[in-house]
Amino acid sequence: MKLNYKVIASFLGSLLGFNALFMLACLVASYYYQDESWDALWKSIGITMACAIVLFAIGRGHQKNISKKEAYLVVTLGWILMTLSGCLPYIFNGDIPSFASAVFETMSGYTTTGASVLTDIEAVDKGILLWRSTTHWIGGMGIIVLTIAILPILGIGGMQLFNAESPGLKADKINPRITGTAKRLWALYFLLTLLETVLLKYSGMGWFDALNHAFSTMSTGGFSTKNASIMHYDYNQAIQWIIIVFMFVAGMNFALTYFAFVGNFKKIIHDHEFRFYATVVLVGALVSTAVVWIQETSPGWNFPFRDSLFQVVAVVTTTGFVSADMTLDPLLSTIFFMLLFAGGMTGSTAGGIKSVRHLLIFRNSWMEFKRLLHPNAVLPIRLNKAAVRGRVTFNIMAFVIIYFLIFAFSSLTMSLLGEDFMTSIGVAASCLGNVGPALGSASPVGNYASISEAGKLFLSFIMLVGRLELFTVLILFTPFYWRKY
Amino acid sequence: MRILIAGAGEVGYHVAKLLDNEKQNIFIIDENQHHLDRIDTNLDAVTIKGDATSPEVLLQGEVSKADLLISVTSSQANNLNIAMLGKKLGAKKTIARISNIAYFDRKFGIDFKEMGIDKLISPEMLAAEEIYSLVKQPYFTNYMAFDNGLLHLAGIRLDDRCLLSGKFITETEHLNPDRSFLPVAIRKVKDTIIPRGDTKFEIGDYVYFISKPEGLDRIIHLTGRDEMKVRNVMIMGGSRVGRHTARMLSSNYKVKLIELDEKRCFDISDEQPNIMVIRGDGRDTDLLEEESIREMDAFLSVTGNPATNIMACLTAKNYGVEKTIALVETGDDVQISKAIGIDTLINKKLIAASNIFQYIRQGKVLNMSGLVGMNAELLEFEVSKGDPITRAPLKELKFPKGALIGGAVRNHEAIITLGNFQAQPGDHIVVFSLPHCIQQVEKFFR
Numbered sequence: 001m002k003l004n005y006k007v008i009a010s011f012l013g014s015l016l017g018f019n020a021l022f023m024l025a026c027l028v029a030s031y032y033y034q035d036e037s038w039d040a041l042w043k044s045i046g047i048t049m050a051c052a053i054v055l056f057a058i059g060r061g062h063q064k065n066i067s068k069k070e071a072y073l074v075v076t077l078g079w080i081l082m083t084l085s086g087c088l089p090y091i092f093n094g095d096i097p098s099f100a101s102a103v104f105e106t107m108s109g110y111t112t113t114g115a116s117v118l119t120d121i122e123a124v125d126k127g128i129l130l131w132r133s134t135t136h137w138i139g140g141m142g143i144i145v146l147t148i149a150i151l152p153i154l155g156i157g158g159m160q161l162f163n164a165e166s167p168g169l170k171a172d173k174i175n176p177r178i179t180g181t182a183k184r185l186w187a188l189y190f191l192l193t194l195l196e197t198v199l200l201k202y203s204g205m206g207w208f209d210a211l212n213h214a215f216s217t218m219s220t221g222g223f224s225t226k227n228a229s230i231m232h233y234d235y236n237q238a239i240q241w242i243i244i245v246f247m248f249v250a251g252m253n254f255a256l257t258y259f260a261f262v263g264n265f266k267k268i269i270h271d272h273e274f275r276f277y278a279t280v281v282l283v284g285a286l287v288s289t290a291v292v293w294i295q296e297t298s299p300g301w302n303f304p305f306r307d308s309l310f311q312v313v314a315v316v317t318t319t320g321f322v323s324a325d326m327t328l329d330p331l332l333s334t335i336f337f338m339l340l341f342a343g344g345m346t347g348s349t350a351g352g353i354k355s356v357r358h359l360l361i362f363r364n365s366w367m368e369f370k371r372l373l374h375p376n377a378v379l380p381i382r383l384n385k386a387a388v389r390g391r392v393t394f395n396i397m398a399f400v401i402i403y404f405l406i407f408a409f410s411s412l413t414m415s416l417l418g419e420d421f422m423t424s425i426g427v428a429a430s431c432l433g434n435v436g437p438a439l440g441s442a443s444p445v446g447n448y449a450s451i452s453e454a455g456k457l458f459l460s461f462i463m464l465v466g467r468l469e470l471f472t473v474l475i476l477f478t479p480f481y482w483r484k485y
Numbered sequence: 486m487r488i489l490i491a492g493a494g495e496v497g498y499h500v501a502k503l504l505d506n507e508k509q510n511i512f513i514i515d516e517n518q519h520h521l522d523r524i525d526t527n528l529d530a531v532t533i534k535g536d537a538t539s540p541e542v543l544l545q546g547e548v549s550k551a552d553l554l555i556s557v558t559s560s561q562a563n564n565l566n567i568a569m570l571g572k573k574l575g576a577k578k579t580i581a582r583i584s585n586i587a588y589f590d591r592k593f594g595i596d597f598k599e600m601g602i603d604k605l606i607s608p609e610m611l612a613a614e615e616i617y618s619l620v621k622q623p624y625f626t627n628y629m630a631f632d633n634g635l636l637h638l639a640g641i642r643l644d645d646r647c648l649l650s651g652k653f654i655t656e657t658e659h660l661n662p663d664r665s666f667l668p669v670a671i672r673k674v675k676d677t678i679i680p681r682g683d684t685k686f687e688i689g690d691y692v693y694f695i696s697k698p699e700g701l702d703r704i705i706h707l708t709g710r711d712e713m714k715v716r717n718v719m720i721m722g723g724s725r726v727g728r729h730t731a732r733m734l735s736s737n738y739k740v741k742l743i744e745l746d747e748k749r750c751f752d753i754s755d756e757q758p759n760i761m762v763i764r765g766d767g768r769d770t771d772l773l774e775e776e777s778i779r780e781m782d783a784f785l786s787v788t789g790n791p792a793t794n795i796m797a798c799l800t801a802k803n804y805g806v807e808k809t810i811a812l813v814e815t816g817d818d819v820q821i822s823k824a825i826g827i828d829t830l831i832n833k834k835l836i837a838a839s840n841i842f843q844y845i846r847q848g849k850v851l852n853m854s855g856l857v858g859m860n861a862e863l864l865e866f867e868v869s870k871g872d873p874i875t876r877a878p879l880k881e882l883k884f885p886k887g888a889l890i891g892g893a894v895r896n897h898e899a900i901i902t903l904g905n906f907q908a909q910p911g912d913h914i915v916v917f918s919l920p921h922c923i924q925q926v927e928k929f930f931r
Contacts, residue, residue: 376772378750378762387755 007066008074010059015078016052019085020045022134026089030127033208037127040092048085069481071150076473079464082138083107089131095124100453107460109135111467112143112349114222114320114436115427117449117456121227126208129225133215137193140219140349143467144185144254147347151469185254188261193218196246203238217246220349222320222436229322229444230310234302240323244310248281251317251344272384277316277345277355284312284339288332297329315339318351320436322444333439340429340438341403351434351466353403356383357396364393402470407432410462417455427451431459432466486510486845489551489576491537491567492558493520495814496582496608499838500555501528504845506920512546515558537567540574549575555841557582565602572601580604580841584725606840612787612833613729616810619829620718620734620783622701623808624710626691626829631865632913635899636892637701638669638863640693646709649686657686660707664901665700669693669891669917670861677860679889679917693859695891695915697899713807715782717741721767721797722788723749726812726833728757730785735759741776743767767797773804783808787831791815798827861919866930870910874929880904885925888918 027041066074086109087102096102101117108115109132118124124132193214200210212225226232233239249257256274259267268274288308292301301307307324314321315336326336343352363381371379380387410428415421419440426439427448437444441451448456465473475481486509490497493515501511501524511530514537515521521532535542537558548554554571556564561584568579581602587593588605597605622628627640643650649657654668668680672691678684686692694704705711718734720727723744731753734740740760744750747764754762765772767786778784784801786794786809794811801809810829868874874882879890879902893900894913900906908914918926 374761374763374776376763376765376775378747378754378764380751380754382758385758387751387758389751 003073004063004066004070006059006062007064008059008070008077009055010062011066011074012078012081013052013055013059015082016048016055016085019082019138020048020052022138023048023089023131026127026131026134029130029208030125033126035125035127037089037093037125037131040089040094041127041131043092044085044088047088051085072472072475072481075146075150075468076464076476079107079110079142079468082110083460086110086131086135089128093125093128095128098453100456101449104448104456104460105132106135107463108436109133109221109223110139110142111434111463112136112139112219112221112318112351113431113434113463113467114216115431115438115442115448115459115463116223116436117447117451119447119449121225129212130208132223133212133221133225136219136221136223137215139221139467140250141186141189143219143349144189145182146468148181148185148255151472181255184258188254188258189218192246192249192257196242199242200239203242204233204236205239213243214246216321217243217319218250218349220247220250220317220319220344220351220434222314224321231300231323234323237303237306240303240306240310243321244306244313247313247317247319247321250319251277251313251348251350253345253347254349255347256345270384273345273356273359276359280342280355280358281309281312281316284316284335285309288312288326288335291329291332291335295329295331298324298326298332299328300324311336312339315435315437316342316350316352317344317348318433318435320430322437325444327439327443337426337429337439340433340435341407343433353400353433357400359383360388360393360396361400364397399470402474403432406462406465406470410458413458414451414455417452417458419451419455423451427455427459428462431462434463434466486552487547487550488512488553488555488845489543489546489548489571490514491543491554491556491564491571492582493517493524493532494557494559495834496557496837496841497555498524499835500557500841501530503838503842505529512551514542514546538563538570540570543567543571543574551576553577553845554579556580557837557841561585565600569601578603580606580844582837583607584609586610586729604844606837608833608837609725610729611836611840612726612812612831613733615831615836616726616730616785616787617733619810620715620738620785620808623713623715623783624705624708627693631915632894632899634698635894635897636915637696637698638693639696639701639704640691640859641704641708641710643686643688643690643692643708645688647686647688648707648709650688650690651686653683653685654680655682661700661703664903666694666696666704667891667901669695669889670859672859677919679861679887679919691859693917695901695917697892697901700901713782715808717781718783718785719743719776719778719781719801719806721784721786722794722812723753723762724787724789724812727785727787728753730787731757731760741781743772743776768793768800770800773800778804778806781806783810785810785812787812795825795827799825802826861917862923864916864918864923864926866914866916868908868910868912868914868930872908872910872930874908874914875910878905878907882929884929885918885922887922888916888926891915891917 023041023045030037030041083103083106087106090096090102090105096105096117105117196214196217197210200213201207209225216223230243256268256271285308289305292298292304292308301324310323311326316339327333341353343354344350346354346356360381367379367381407428410432411425414424414428423440423442427442430436430438442448488504488509488511490501490513493513501513504511505528513524513530514533514535516536518534521534524530524532533545537543548571554576556567558564564581568581572579579602583605584607586607618628625639625641629638670693671678671680696704716739718738718740720731720742723742727742731740731742735757741763742760743763743765745766750762750764763776778801784798784806786797788794791813798809798811809827810831811827813830813832890902892915893902916926
């Protein structure tokens with residue numbers, strides 16, 4: 001089968017055009033705040049638009065239909081191309097002159113990771129900072145489309161649970177047309193962002209900071225406009241709680257949030273994945289609170305429960321905001337390291353392994369004992385009352401195994417590139433899960449600036465792999481993909 | 486009454502047979518000549534060969550003059566279709582056989598009457614209900630409750646544990662001081678009799694009792710079945726009957742269901758989380774042992790193959806399962822079931838036929854049902870003013886010898902009727918009758 005390059009080109013062209021539009025918005029901010037990023041943004045917009053036009057020209061007269069094979073390529077290339085265009089403002093404005101670092105920062109934005117190489121964030125021009133948060137927000141929108149429209153079709157890692165595969169979940173469809181669903185979810189995403197911005201503003205932030213943090217929260221990204229992240233607002237209870245709630249919502253399945261939005265709360269309460277997600281968050285927060293109280297080795301945790309809840313929500317939803325450093329105590333470090341593998345719910349902007357996969361693997365392992373006793377019994381695992389087909393279970397197990405293999409491989413690579421043990425495993429887990437803060441030199445109070453150029457490029461790739469649910473990117477490296485038949 | 490039956494399969498045949506006893510005018514349509522030949526040789530009915538979904542064929546059967554159209558072909562879609570067409574062509578009432586029980590569910594609020602279908606019946610559902618009531622009352626081989634549970638009918642086989650065996654009915658009266666139950670029909674080796682004072686209970690007899698709720702325990706005690714308690718149930722076969730039964734049982738019993746087909750296993754397991762589905766052949770004794778057949782209190786074999794069902798039940802009996810029920814296709818003779826050692830044989834088509842029959846007799850007759858395994862019928866009448874039955878106490882009426890008034894319900898209170906009972910208007914009266922006496926019995930109620 002020949003790939004339909006024209007449709008790919010035209011698709012990428014529209015993505016870049018989209019990017020340029022958002023840059024234009026940042027240009028407005030730059031003009032408003034009279035900062036020095038005006039030129040850099042102009043240049044970036046020009047180059048991006050030019051590329052978009054070239055791609056459109058190539059893709060002229062394309063046939064509309066896009067096959068599975070092309071979908072894999074479009075998604076991966078789309079994220080890469082967006083990153084290449086998105087890193088231009090950093091380079092032109094001189095905030096991040098190195099190409100590798102700029103790519104890392106941008107990829108971290110689009111994949112909603114929130115790992116940063118900037119050491120003095122507050123000194124950066126406002127136009128650029130807004131662009132930085134905007135990359136998160138765009139990434140979040142991309143993920144919504146990806147999880148509701150593209151991944152189910154590609155059948156990746158049990159994501160087809162959202163598809164018609166399992167009868168019990170059919171009702172998750174908000175609108176019979178995928179575009180209809182996407183529009184509604186985008187509207188919801190937009191409204192939630194707006195709501196958070198307003199709430200943050202009236203809790204004491206400026207409009208600029210409020211908007212940036214709202215962008216970061218709703219996309220579960222984690223870029224802050226403050227050097228100390230949310231720790232900056234340690235004594236503003238309102239801001240802390242608003243961010244906790246919105247992070248938690250952003251980590252929820254958007255389809256479920258939509259149902260709550262239209263008044264159907266039952267659906268959320270009865271959803272098994274939601275219960276699991278909420279339990280992990282709550283238990284994690286309580287354990288963390290206990291550790292902080294008992295160990296007394298974590299200075300700066302002025303509000304142990306709130307800080308614990310904040311940190312657990314931030315890590316589980318893979319947002320990666322920091323309101324207290326959780327790497328001071330060894331026990332706490334271990335707990336939070338493990339939480340790096342949790343992830344929010346499917347259909348959210350969160351990364352990581354995700355709750356439903358953990359839940360199904362737990363259930364399957366438990367059922368395995370019963371299966372030993374009743375070798376002839378048909379004992380499927382269940383999710384929301386429906387039985388999950390064996391193929392889906394295998395797919396999920398494959399996902400988790402590959403996830404851990406990639407984690408091992410990345411840790412090893414980072415060590416080979418000269419990082420110490422803690423940093424290596426920390427950044428590998430954090431980038432693969434799109435969380436942000438890690439251990440060692442990339443701890444919540446440190447950042448990724450000290451990592452080598454090669455390491456940054458490698459981690460950018462890992463972020464992408466993690467963001468696109470592994471298979472989407474990795475399939476491009478298999479011989480089956482490129483075979484013509 | 487003019488009755489048109491579409492489909493001369495097992496259900497159609499049995500309905501026709503019951504109606505034939507009543508001397509009704511029967512027209513029956515089927516595409517299969519063999520089915521029609523069987524009707525022609527055994528019954529007095531007009532047979533029409535053709536596709537009943539076609540209006541011409543329905544008109545051949547004089548559907549416009551029919552008082553009732555019964556559509557019982559094997560296809561649900563055809564049955565609905567025939568019933569609706571028939572109604573439009575002038576049939577007064579229509580009955581359609583269906584297989585999807587969701588049609589019974591009130592929550593969908595579908596008005597089938599408006600569509601031209603007066604009654605829906607599902608043989609599978611009826612069979613499942615019957616099996617369910619037998620598991621709930623495991624002491625009895627046949628069981629039924631009516632008038633909202635005020636009166637119960639229980640069929641039981643007398644064995645050596647029974648305290649009644651070898652005694653005349655008059656001798657057993659002291660065992661039933663408060664008259665809470667009454668034997669109403671007894672099947673001796675081949676003949677069904679309506680018991681009199683000089684009838685003797687013998688081991689091997691199959692007896693139907695009518696009883697007030699409080700009498701059931703006494704019957705259980707007198708027949709020596711006190712210790713029976715069902716907790717674990719094994720169902721073999723994931724047929725519709727099996728699935729319906731499992732669904733009904735799953736809330737109160739531990740149910741294991743054995744099914745051979747893998748896909749079907751998954752679907753059942755998907756649909757019913759509370760039961761354990763085992764994939765395998767229920768005739769495989771190793772499998773049965775592995776799934777602890779010895780711990781089972783009831784074994785229900787409901788696959789599509791009667792021979793398999795009987796074999797499986799025998800195997801289960803052999804492992805000491807107290808209660809076994811097999812689904813069969815033809816006949817449901819208690820003597821056969823006794824001879825082969827299975828508690829109850831269920832014939833869903835026969836059950837469906839009596840259910841339809843009951844519907845036909847509605848009106849004056851509140852309830853009517855053939856007693857399973859007996860050559861006798863149960864009829865429940867509502868007494869109106871001026872009925873001959875109200876004229877004198879029972880012992881002074883010349884009630885036919887082949888019939889017996891077993892019980893009555895007056896003002897929501899059950900009465901076991903004896904000789905000095907006198908009927909009043911408004912009473913519901915339950916009569917047991919040999920078939921040839923039914924018409925004589927009916928005279929007392931008009």
